[in-house]
Amino acid sequence: AQTVTQSQPEMSVQEAETVTLSCTYDTSENNYYLFWYKQPPSRQMILVIRQEAYKQQNATENRFSVNFQKAAKSFSLKISDSQLGDTAMYFCAFMNPFLGGSEKLVFGKGTKLTVNP
Amino acid sequence: NAGVTQTPKFQVLKTGQSMTLQCAQDMNHEYMSWYRQDPGMGLRLIHYSVGAGITDQGEVPNGYNVSRSTTEDFPLRLLSAAPSQTSVYFCASSYSPRDWRLTGELFFGEGSRLTVL
Numbered sequence: 001a002q003t004v005t006q007s008q009p010e011m012s013v014q015e016a017e018t019v020t021l022s023c024t025y026d027t028s029e030n031n032y033y034l035f036w037y038k039q040p041p042s043r044q045m046i047l048v049i050r051q052e053a054y055k056q057q058n059a060t061e062n063r064f065s066v067n068f069q070k071a072a073k074s075f076s077l078k079i080s081d082s083q084l085g086d087t088a089m090y091f092c093a094f095m096n097p098f099l100g101g102s103e104k105l106v107f108g109k110g111t112k113l114t115v116n117p
Numbered sequence: 118n119a120g121v122t123q124t125p126k127f128q129v130l131k132t133g134q135s136m137t138l139q140c141a142q143d144m145n146h147e148y149m150s151w152y153r154q155d156p157g158m159g160l161r162l163i164h165y166s167v168g169a170g171i172t173d174q175g176e177v178p179n180g181y182n183v184s185r186s187t188t189e190d191f192p193l194r195l196l197s198a199a200p201s202q203t204s205v206y207f208c209a210s211s212y213s214p215r216d217w218r219l220t221g222e223l224f225f226g227e228g229s230r231l232t233v234l
Contacts, residue, residue: 004159033221045207045225091159097218104150104175105223107159 002027002094006108013082014116020067021077021111023092029053032096034068034075035105039089048090051075082115089113119143123208123226130198130233138193138229140208146224148211149191153177153204154228160207166191167214198233205230 003026013019025034036048051059051068058066063083067076079086092108124139142149150165152175162175166185180202182194191210195202209223 009157035221043205043228045209045223047222050220050222093159095221097221103218103221104162104165105160105221107161109157109159 002029002032002096002106004092004094004106004108006092006111008111009109010112010114012114012116013079015082015084017082018078018080019082019113021079021090021092021113023075023077023108025073025075025092025094027073027094027096029096029098031098032094034066035093035095036064036066036075036077037091037093037107038086039091039110040085041088045091049077079113084115084117087113087115121208121210121224121226123206123229125229126227127230128232130195130231132199132233134198135194135196136198136231137195138206138208138231140191140193140226141189142191142208142210142224143189144210144212144224145188146210147188147213148217149185150175150209150223151181151183151191151193152207152209154207155204163193163206167217195231198231200233203231203233 005024032053034051038048039045049061063080089110091110093105121142147168151163152160164183166172206229208226211217
């Protein structure tokens with residue numbers, strides 16, 4: 001079974017600085033998807049960024065980028081120019097899209113990020 | 118756009134009581150699912166549905182029932198609530214099962230906080 005590990009329960013960063021959240025995963029599959037979801041204090045979870053394992057290029061969405069190291073099974077999220085609105089719980093998630101209908105997202109335990117003014 | 122709507126947002130039950138958490142989406146999504154979120158843990162899949170009339174179990178289905186009579190609605194029923202079911206529940210949806218497998222992106226509701234005394 002796949003597992004997702006986020007080793008940093010809490011992190012903080014000063015506004016405008018850069019922060020990196022760590023995520024490692026365990027799988028025997030070669031093709032899969034990885035995600036970072038953000039859960040602000042209002043609790044509605046939204047997708048931040050997505051990476052397909054077959055793509056060598058790291059995904060980027062504005063100030064958010066990932067460092068995907070497939071051999072190391074590592075998928076870190078870098079937030080540049082941190083803003084107060086980035087304060088949230090961040091979840092790393094894994095999905096195997098080839099299970100013929102029983103696909104699911106496997107989530108890590110989350111990292112609580114606080115951006116300080 | 119309403120997106121994914123969950124009701125109620127908060128609920129307190131006594132052990133043994135029954136209740137239904139409602140979930141409705143107006144995006145014509147075929148895939149719908151229920152997750153629970155517990156402190157210090159990621160989200161865990163309870164049940165999911167790939168279309169009207171079709172449901173299946175996730176990783177923690179015991180104590181919960183679901184049905185999918187329409188595309189829009191996916192209620193989660195607790196037949197006899199237990200303190201172990203104290204949690205925050207999230208409903209999430211995606212496009213067709215094929216799209217879900219291709220993108221893996223879920224659209225989440227705001228959550229329902231349930232306390233069982």
